[in-house]
Amino acid sequence: MKLAVTAPDRLAVRTVPVPDPGDLIARLPHPTAMAWIRHGDGIVGWGEAARIPVPPGDDRFTTAAGRLADLFAAADIDDPVALPGTGPVAFGAFTFDPASPGSALIVPRRVLGRRDGRAWLTSIGAPDTPPEPHRPPAARTGRRGTGGALTPDDWKHAVATAVTRIRRGHLGKAVLARDLHAHAPEPIDARVLLRRLADRFPGCYTFSCDGMVGATPELLIRRAGGDIESLVLAGTTPRADDPAEDAARAARLAASPKDREEHRYAADMVRDALAPLCSSLHVPAEPELLRLPNLLHLASPIRGRLTGDRSVLDVVAALHPTPAVCGTPTGTAMRLIRELEGMDRGRYAGPVGWVDARGDGEWGIALRCAQLDGPRARLFAGCGIVADSDPAAELAEAGHKFGAMRHALHG
Numbered sequence: 099m100k101l102a103v104t105a106p107d108r109l110a111v112r113t114v115p116v117p118d119p120g121d122l123i124a125r126l127p128h129p130t131a132m133a134w135i136r137h138g139d140g141i142v143g144w145g146e147a148a149r150i151p152v153p154p155g156d157d158r159f160t161t162a163a164g165r166l167a168d169l170f171a172a173a174d175i176d177d178p179v180a181l182p183g184t185g186p187v188a189f190g191a192f193t194f195d196p197a198s199p200g201s202a203l204i205v206p207r208r209v210l211g212r213r214d215g216r217a218w219l220t221s222i223g224a225p226d227t228p229p230e231p232h233r234p235p236a237a238r239t240g241r242r243g244t245g246g247a248l249t250p251d252d253w254k255h256a257v258a259t260a261v262t263r264i265r266r267g268h269l270g271k272a273v274l275a276r277d278l279h280a281h282a283p284e285p286i287d288a289r290v291l292l293r294r295l296a297d298r299f300p301g302c303y304t305f306s307c308d309g310m311v312g313a314t315p316e317l318l319i320r321r322a323g324g325d326i327e328s329l330v331l332a333g334t335t336p337r338a339d340d341p342a343e344d345a346a347r348a349a350r351l352a353a354s355p356k357d358r359e360e361h362r363y364a365a366d367m368v369r370d371a372l373a374p375l376c377s378s379l380h381v382p383a384e385p386e387l388l389r390l391p392n393l394l395h396l397a398s399p400i401r402g403r404l405t406g407d408r409s410v411l412d413v414v415a416a417l418h419p420t421p422a423v424c425g426t427p428t429g430t431a432m433r434l435i436r437e438l439e440g441m442d443r444g445r446y447a448g449p450v451g452w453v454d455a456r457g458d459g460e461w462g463i464a465l466r467c468a469q470l471d472g473p474r475a476r477l478f479a480g481c482g483i484v485a486d487s488d489p490a491a492e493l494a495e496a497g498h499k500f501g502a503m504r505h506a507l508h509g
């Protein structure tokens with residue numbers, strides 16, 4: 099199938115160093131914002147120089163990478179800064195399920211970035227293009243919430259069905275998610291959500307691409323030169339206000355056989371998927387604790403050195419979907435998700451991030467997020483289910499995970 103790439107024949111790309119731009123989110127001129135920010139650093143983009151819609155299929159990451167490589171190879175690039183994220187960049191959001199439509203790469207007309215004290219602006223198009231007028235963000239983002247595909251009771255029933263299948267030996271783990279809807283009185287401005295998410299979750303990756311907005315703690319893969327990093331998460335408990343209770347919950351999570359099993363499926367798969375691509379790979383023997391403002395997770399930071407000339411999208415192709423968001427074995431878990439969730443996840447739990455012309459980039463798993471559509475937002479949250487999972491506890495855990503986007507929508 100031929101992809102309809104919307105782009106001029108030849109992109110004219112120029113990156114220049116700029117003085118520290120300050121708050122990157124505040125520099126976004128209009129609501130259709132692209133962003134990837136952590137601890138204030140990262141890149142924001144606006145305007146569309148090119149859009150590559152990616153058709154469904156198991157090969158969608160390599161198809162997308164190929165089309166983008168053609169586009170960037172034909173581009174006229176002036177990039178004296180030469181850091182990951184300089185020169186032309188594509189933001190992207192891919193669907194979780196390879197059979198679902200909706201994956202896309204977008205090359206913004208402007209990208210403003212900062213990393214390790216160096217800042218740059220990349221422009222695509224004629225240098226005399228008038229600057230974008232700055233439209234102040236609309237403040238009203240969300241009020242009314244309604245249910246999603248399954249009622250809480252039906253979702254607990256789905257979890258119980260998954261537990262039965264797991265106990266019968268059909269699979270080891272499945273991740274089941276639910277959705278919720280929110281409605282605002284006017285179109286929701288992604289910049290307002292980005293601001294609230296980045297302020298509350300500075301250590302997460304606050305992202306926005308094509309209406310998919312969130313703050314994910316889970317790094318699927320970062321490539322900078324030949325070095326790669328991943329942060330595998332699975333195993334969760336809510337934080338407590340009381341420090342003694344918080345410490346007790348952390349200790350229980352670290353020792354919980356159920357959470358450690360959930361985690362092991364995910365960390366093992368990421369290790370096995372990366373090992374053939376790497377000359378060296380470091381996977382910690384034991385997970386550590388990641389402390390978010392609202393949740394604690396078991397976390398495995400993984401580092402490696404790539405062999406060969408692989409784009410970050412080639413590595414995404416090898417990793418997605420990990421058992422952190424799908425299950426083990428992958429195919430059985432994917433079929434169970436389709437059978438039990440009663441919805442299409444869209445881009446929730448899919449890879450979201452950016453890639454540059456060198457093949458460097460950062461991709462997270464789209465969690466703690468919502469898909470915006472004018473005044474509507476669709477929120478998602480899911481939980482890893484293993485043989486010992488309790489449906490009521492999983493429903494409560496999903497509720498805590500919705501908290502990030504509820505906060506972003508309601509302030």
Ligand SMILES: C=C(O[C@@H]1C=C(C(=O)O)C=C[C@H]1O)C(=O)O
Pocket residue numbers: 273275316331332333334360395422423465466478479480481482483499
């Ligand atoms: C599926 C989600 O999160 C994933 C599932 C986790 C778990 O089940 O413990 C933890 C982190 C993520 O890998 C989500 O936030 O929607």
